[in-house]
Amino acid sequence: MLVRSGLLITHDYHAAEDIYQNMVIKSLDTDLTFASVSSLLVWCRKVVRTEGIEWLKKHGREIALDDSRLLDMMDAESMDELKESQYFAARAELLDDCLKKLSSESQRILSLRYGSDRSCAEVASVMEISLESVYKRLSRIHLALRDCVNTKLIGSTLREKLSNGS
Amino acid sequence: MDREPIDYALVMRYVDESASDEERRRARDYLLQSPEARAFLVEVAGQMVHLIDHHNSNLPLSDMLSGPNSCTLQIGENPGPVAIKTGGPEKIGSQGFRRIYAATLLAIAGLLLATFMIFRESGVVESPPRSIQVTDYRSELSVGHGSEKLKSPFRELPRVYVGDSVETHSWFSWGELKLESGSRLTLMVNSSVHIRSLTKDRLELDLISGGVRVSAMKDDPMEFVVHSDRLKVVTRGSDTLVWDFNFMRALAGCYSGSADVTGTGDEMQKVLVGAGEMASIGYNEAEFEVGPQPLVVDRWSSEGMNSVELGTGLWKKPTGPEQVKLLAAPKTYILNDYKPHQIQEVMVGVWRRPNVVGLKQGSRLVVTGKYEKASPITFSLRTHLTFGKFLDLFNKTVDPAQLAAAGQSWRVEIPLEEMQPVFNPGQDPTGSLLFNISIYSYEAIGLEVNSVELRPPD
Numbered sequence: 001m002l003v004r005s006g007l008l009i010t011h012d013y014h015a016a017e018d019i020y021q022n023m024v025i026k027s028l029d030t031d032l033t034f035a036s037v038s039s040l041l042v043w044c045r046k047v048v049r050t051e052g053i054e055w056l057k058k059h060g061r062e063i064a065l066d067d068s069r070l071l072d073m074m075d076a077e078s079m080d081e082l083k084e085s086q087y088f089a090a091r092a093e094l095l096d097d098c099l100k101k102l103s104s105e106s107q108r109i110l111s112l113r114y115g116s117d118r119s120c121a122e123v124a125s126v127m128e129i130s131l132e133s134v135y136k137r138l139s140r141i142h143l144a145l146r147d148c149v150n151t152k153l154i155g156s157t158l159r160e161k162l163s164n165g166s
Numbered sequence: 167m168d169r170e171p172i173d174y175a176l177v178m179r180y181v182d183e184s185a186s187d188e189e190r191r192r193a194r195d196y197l198l199q200s201p202e203a204r205a206f207l208v209e210v211a212g213q214m215v216h217l218i219d220h221h222n223s224n225l226p227l228s229d230m231l232s233g234p235n236s237c238t239l240q241i242g243e244n245p246g247p248v249a250i251k252t253g254g255p256e257k258i259g260s261q262g263f264r265r266i267y268a269a270t271l272l273a274i275a276g277l278l279l280a281t282f283m284i285f286r287e288s289g290v291v292e293s294p295p296r297s298i299q300v301t302d303y304r305s306e307l308s309v310g311h312g313s314e315k316l317k318s319p320f321r322e323l324p325r326v327y328v329g330d331s332v333e334t335h336s337w338f339s340w341g342e343l344k345l346e347s348g349s350r351l352t353l354m355v356n357s358s359v360h361i362r363s364l365t366k367d368r369l370e371l372d373l374i375s376g377g378v379r380v381s382a383m384k385d386d387p388m389e390f391v392v393h394s395d396r397l398k399v400v401t402r403g404s405d406t407l408v409w410d411f412n413f414m415r416a417l418a419g420c421y422s423g424s425a426d427v428t429g430t431g432d433e434m435q436k437v438l439v440g441a442g443e444m445a446s447i448g449y450n451e452a453e454f455e456v457g458p459q460p461l462v463v464d465r466w467s468s469e470g471m472n473s474v475e476l477g478t479g480l481w482k483k484p485t486g487p488e489q490v491k492l493l494a495a496p497k498t499y500i501l502n503d504y505k506p507h508q509i510q511e512v513m514v515g516v517w518r519r520p521n522v523v524g525l526k527q528g529s530r531l532v533v534t535g536k537y538e539k540a541s542p543i544t545f546s547l548r549t550h551l552t553f554g555k556f557l558d559l560f561n562k563t564v565d566p567a568q569l570a571a572a573g574q575s576w577r578v579e580i581p582l583e584e585m586q587p588v589f590n591p592g593q594d595p596t597g598s599l600l601f602n603i604s605i606y607s608y609e610a611i612g613l614e615v616n617s618v619e620l621r622p623p624d
Binding site for chain 1: 174175176177178179181182183184185194197198204206207209210211212213214215216217218296297310314316320321322324325327
């Protein structure tokens, strides 16, 4: 979740990982005690955001006010920190199942994009398709994965309810 | 009323690091307007992190959460100052969610503990592998691995990752790669390297064929390790340090003038370079020894060109009684400006066991050749102070008016005293040892060399 926040700020996975690690170090260097995991996660998210903006400044990248606005909106719309971490943890297992059901072509594009860490333009070059096609295909794959996970989640919740007799 | 369809492809642009600022701005404006698009972005980012983690760990996240390592950690035993105390689990309704919650806490505690331990023990937190940006290339260059290689021309300059190979495919091609630290690698003509590993502190390459040049920036803490079939070379950034690696021999030239190394298997040297930095060249990773100093002679001639070691250029077999032809070939040449220069060169190796040629007051370089287009030609001597220790390059550029018209044979005789040092003004070549002789032009002029000779003083 925190790496994801860093990713949304920097658009760079490695930077997001670095920021996450810095955040962990900062937490160890700081003599703070949190009353709950939720408050710890709120603090972590703030640190990630500050570090992300610092990273953008350091790398001469554009920091638009609208980016901050967008992050504000997404923070406001996001779930409670704790629930969100539970939500994504719950989806992780199901996502693995859904990944296996993708076509080999879809698995290849994901592997190129996220496994080999290539930009969309590089994926387009390797697959000899247009950049726009890469964006479209990737968005379709993410949608398919989301729908697949949602279906499985509903199924498992129903099964749990049935087994609990509720 | 029908709702506008969501432009998911546009959202994908927002998380593509190669998208232009303008594209990203367009995507951001759209995201600001559309809550559905924002929800999709959150979903995509979550999936991205999972997919990248999955690839990096090669384990499903679920395995990671329930794996044996995390089972050894107990909530509340985290040694760091962050105390995680909560009654949270009781608020979760289902047994499944409690397990997930516990697993999440374990993961957080585990990460905090692991990071703390790494930090405590080494003071350094290992970064994930990085990539290297291709910044320039000429002609045929390919990057990648297996069937997923990117071949020039590229839509955009590619990045190189661990496991990738980078290859140049002709005598005309070269590639330049830049590390995050600013140091550069230049892949020479007809060369191939494989990236074995890359971290913030260390780059390890396999040199499969040809040569690669490392131009390390001053104060770059990166350690460069180049493996080839005969040599392993390790170096670090230092003051104006430029290293050449060639799979037949290693040429390590410190152009600040402190050291130079050459070796062919049994001729290995160990030198100190730059500001006290240690660099080493090892034969098959073994410690190498300083060999015996060769016998110094005062004359060298390319007579019997068949046995001349040709560093750069093409050897053309004579078809009749005429002289052997050595044809100039393109070469990437890096001076201490760290920029690659393209030259057309014939370079012959002079240093040969058991003898080495010594330069004396009054020694002369005599070269014969021709060209198809009249153009200035540079004649260059690469010298060593002692066996294995680079002194300088000594050059003289001769105007075509002193040579011959296009298509005509020319002969040039240059006294040693007329050759100027390239890197260290005031350097005197007298008494130094000759390593190789280079004859080159900056443009393709059909340069052909027929004989090269170093004559002793009369």
